Amino acid sequence: MITDATTLLAAAVRNNADWCDTLCRAHGLPGSFGARAWTNPRRTPPYYPDAVTLSEDATAEDVLDGVDLGRPGASVKDSYGRLDLGPGFRRLFTARWIHRPADRPGLPITAGHRRVTTEAELAAWARAWSGDDAEDAALIRPELLADPSTTIVGAYDVGGRVLGGAVLTESAGVTGVSNLFTADDIPISLAWAGALAAATPGLPVVGYESGDDLAAAKDVGFEELGPLTVWMAVPAEALTACPPRARP
Structure with a gap:
């Protein structure tokens, strides 16, 4: 039985990514698991992210290189609350992993x-x-x-x-x-x-x-167990009205 907090957090993160992938597969939209992130090259169903980080050392490139940024609505689940995805994204919400x-x-x-x-x-x-x-x-x-x-x-x-x-x-x-x-x-x-x-x-x-x-x-x-952040892409037309460091 897992009892160590660090291991529990990693398990919670992977488990949630597995559920996101299962839901997407049910819609005919399978994602891909990499060493540091799960990503989906097609837009996922509503409420489900296009990418999920799987490790603390995941980078913005690990998630953004595997998703479709050409269509509106891209979202990223930053499982460790560590990423800065730049002015093209805003924080949609934050939460806490629990066990x-x-x-x-x-x-x-x-x-x-x-x-x-x-x-x-x-x-x-x-x-x-x-x-x-x-x-x-x-x-x-x-x-x-x-x-x-x-x-x-x-x-x-x-x-x-x-x-x-x-x-x-x-x-x-x-x-x-x-x-x-x-x-x-x-x-x-x-x-x-x-x-x-x-x-x-x-x-x-x-x-x-x-x-x-x-x-x-x-x-x-x-x-x-720890924090997470969900990011949502900002429509291009909104960027001029939102200074790069003025995200909530």
């Missing part, structure tokens, strides 16, 4: 949790996750159900309504949690309970969060 030790007890189960296994179940899950936004719901494709490293878990009320859920990715010796959500005003701890119950026993659970979501994760037993 929960494998030997920490689970959470009380307050709803029915189960693995999503059919296309009909997946469609209902995706609608709930997206807030009934058809374009966003289409990001979660049926091909994910056949991926051996991916588990999609839902929380349900007695009538079968989706109350929340998460995506779990098992790789790099950890279980990564992403796409965590609850419906309406249901506490996010309900989704964490189901995710933790579905995680592989004996493996640390990792992910990243920010703001109130980070506080909620710490409330259920997660600890911080």
Whole structure:
């Protein structure tokens, strides 16, 4: 079991890159893993980066040389919060990697949790996750159900309504949690309970969060590992209105 913080951080980074690649492959857009970065030469689906750094010594060239900068919308996940991508990019958001030790007890189960296994179940899950936004719901494709490293878990009320859920990715010796959500005003701890119950026993659970979501994760037993930054390309016409060092 991984317990060293440096190793856990590296595992969390690689695990998240694996999930990004899995999602992209489900859309017919596979990326490539290099020594210091994962990159995708075609524009990735919304909310997913075109490049992810895999090591602290990754450079701007490691990520930018492998992505399409000729089309708008390029984004980079700087997994260690160390890059300066210059005036052509702005910081979209920052967050913190988190982990929960494998030997920490689970959470009380307050709803029915189960693995999503059919296309009909997946469609209902995706609608709930997206807030009934058809374009966003289409990001979660049926091909994910056949991926051996991916588990999609839902929380349900007695009538079968989706109350929340998460995506779990098992790789790099950890279980990564992403796409965590609850419906309406249901506490996010309900989704964490189901995710933790579905995680592989004996493996640390990792992910990243920010703001109130980070506080909620710490409330259920997660600890911080380190920073990350997501960068977004600035449209060329905006550069004249934004001095090179005036990024937020």
